[in-house]
Amino acid sequence: MKKSAIRSADFHPAESNGAVPHDSAFGQAEADVYEAILAEEPSTGEMELADRNSLRRVSGLSTELADITEVEYRRLRLERVVLVGVWTEGDAQHAEDSLAELGRLAETAGSEVLEGLVQRRDRPDPSTYVGSGKVRELREVVVATGADTVICDGELSPGQLRQLEDKLKVKVIDRTALILDIFAQHASSKEGKAQVELAQLQYLLPRLRGWGEAMSRQAGGRAGGASGGVGTRGPGETKLETDRRRIHKRISKLRKEIAAMRTVRGTKRGRREANAVPGVAIAGYTNAGKSSLLNALTGAGVLVEDALFATLDPTTRRADTPDGRPHTLTDTVGFVRHLPHQLVEAFRSTLEEVTGADLLVHVVDGAEQAPHEQVAAVREVLTEIAEDHGAPVPPELLVVNKIDSVAPTRMAELRRLLPGAVFVSAHSGEGVEALREIIADRLPRPEVFVDALVPYTRGELVARVHSEGELVDEEHTAEGTRLRAKVRSDLASALKPFVGAG
Numbered sequence: 001m002k003k004s005a006i007r008s009a010d011f012h013p014a015e016s017n018g019a020v021p022h023d024s025a026f027g028q029a030e031a032d033v034y035e036a037i038l039a040e041e042p043s044t045g046e047m048e049l050a051d052r053n054s055l056r057r058v059s060g061l062s063t064e065l066a067d068i069t070e071v072e073y074r075r076l077r078l079e080r081v082v083l084v085g086v087w088t089e090g091d092a093q094h095a096e097d098s099l100a101e102l103g104r105l106a107e108t109a110g111s112e113v114l115e116g117l118v119q120r121r122d123r124p125d126p127s128t129y130v131g132s133g134k135v136r137e138l139r140e141v142v143v144a145t146g147a148d149t150v151i152c153d154g155e156l157s158p159g160q161l162r163q164l165e166d167k168l169k170v171k172v173i174d175r176t177a178l179i180l181d182i183f184a185q186h187a188s189s190k191e192g193k194a195q196v197e198l199a200q201l202q203y204l205l206p207r208l209r210g211w212g213e214a215m216s217r218q219a220g221g222r223a224g225g226a227s228g229g230v231g232t233r234g235p236g237e238t239k240l241e242t243d244r245r246r247i248h249k250r251i252s253k254l255r256k257e258i259a260a261m262r263t264v265r266g267t268k269r270g271r272r273e274a275n276a277v278p279g280v281a282i283a284g285y286t287n288a289g290k291s292s293l294l295n296a297l298t299g300a301g302v303l304v305e306d307a308l309f310a311t312l313d314p315t316t317r318r319a320d321t322p323d324g325r326p327h328t329l330t331d332t333v334g335f336v337r338h339l340p341h342q343l344v345e346a347f348r349s350t351l352e353e354v355t356g357a358d359l360l361v362h363v364v365d366g367a368e369q370a371p372h373e374q375v376a377a378v379r380e381v382l383t384e385i386a387e388d389h390g391a392p393v394p395p396e397l398l399v400v401n402k403i404d405s406v407a408p409t410r411m412a413e414l415r416r417l418l419p420g421a422v423f424v425s426a427h428s429g430e431g432v433e434a435l436r437e438i439i440a441d442r443l444p445r446p447e448v449f450v451d452a453l454v455p456y457t458r459g460e461l462v463a464r465v466h467s468e469g470e471l472v473d474e475e476h477t478a479e480g481t482r483l484r485a486k487v488r489s490d491l492a493s494a495l496k497p498f499v500g501a502g
């Protein structure tokens, strides 16, 4: 597994400030307890209780929310991580690719990847995700590497997370939480932030119970051994109820806010549609080079970064086809395997930019090992959104990017894997001109022929024919401008009063 440089500025070893988890905003780690656990490896049933009582609460994971709004800025503060995946189908290569991607996601979130392990199983273990033997092995790796976090390549149930954490004694998070964390770090617009927070809270809600139990158990332990038994409402649980209510309230508030922002976005899009300017959405796997391609096509200065999910807010640019027809190009949020469904829901309004487009430019990174798998993952999410939206997926143009870093021998293979694709390099510009022509070709064309005499008082209609339609000829007469052109239906109806007037 590739190692990234340790981000020393961000590196906080387990803090030992004696903070009681209940009082700390996000459960400060209790380093002294942790040291004690490291010193002895408990294995017997007798040890188990002590073991559980000394569970290390890790910063960022605790559901203790001092202030719900902090979720927005919540960072998992991942540091030194060990990755683990369960491989249930496909071949070993597939499992390793998925883990390598998890590693890149972890690095994007700012952590150092120390080790990666995969296990072949028919299905993940219902209680600990990996099998019990593997848990022990994993614990050894955690101790040997000094990792403070284990990231699992899947979405774990609240119970699985808790049990693994109990056994590994370090923070355990899953792919979903990791992706949510990256989105939280990258969201910059008001809408993006609200969407991420909504997704995080939805993820958090079902997980409150388990952690709440652990917390009340701990509280009971501290109170002198009178641990809150079954049915006892410990302080943790009371707090839990309050937290849950506050989260529910916050969720409905966010939903309302997002709906309002969606209306604004819809209005903007509606205006574009009313202007009959066809829209192209650039979609695709994260890091495929969507923003780079938008820049190459339009000269827009959109942020390009070798990071996953650099773009969270759609950027729309106007452009003209080589034959002068205006259209819009929208850069969109990238997709990834197992995109958390909470995010798909929260980002619906953003993703609607994609399903509402006239043409989908689906960008895929040609330098990837298995680009066709990324293509499949993207199509899966698109279908899901389109179904939700009750609209068909727009016609797709597959574009293979980064051909500057593809070996010539590999090109033939790519053509076979991705039939019908256009090959480009946003960097070298190769193929970009051809892509422009193909996009122009696939855009809906004005289909209604009009022959109208537009009075000089209605100059704006003439201007629209110039910018949106295809002019056949134009003549300035005493009564007005005589236009013969092909236009889209909405403009044709606006011109109707003047048709046949000459």
Ligand SMILES: Nc1nc2c(ncn2[C@@H]2O[C@H](COP(=O)(O)OP(=O)(O)OP(=O)(O)O)[C@@H](O)[C@H]2O)c(=O)[nH]1
Binding pocket: 285, 286, 287, 288, 289, 290, 291, 292, 293, 303, 304, 305, 306, 307, 308, 309, 310, 311, 312, 333, 334, 335, 401, 402, 403, 404, 405, 424, 425, 426, 427, 428
């Ligand atoms: N070699 C090569 N690298 C490219 C090309 N296009 C983009 N890249 C690199 O790929 C990385 C990702 O590019 P972006 O344009 O940010 O990709 P994106 O699809 O917008 O990514 P997200 O917004 O994070 O989903 C950057 O490091 C780019 O420099 C290309 O044609 N060739």
Ligand SMILES: [Mg+2]
Binding pocket: 290, 291, 292, 303, 304, 310, 311, 331
């Ligand atoms: Mg981007």
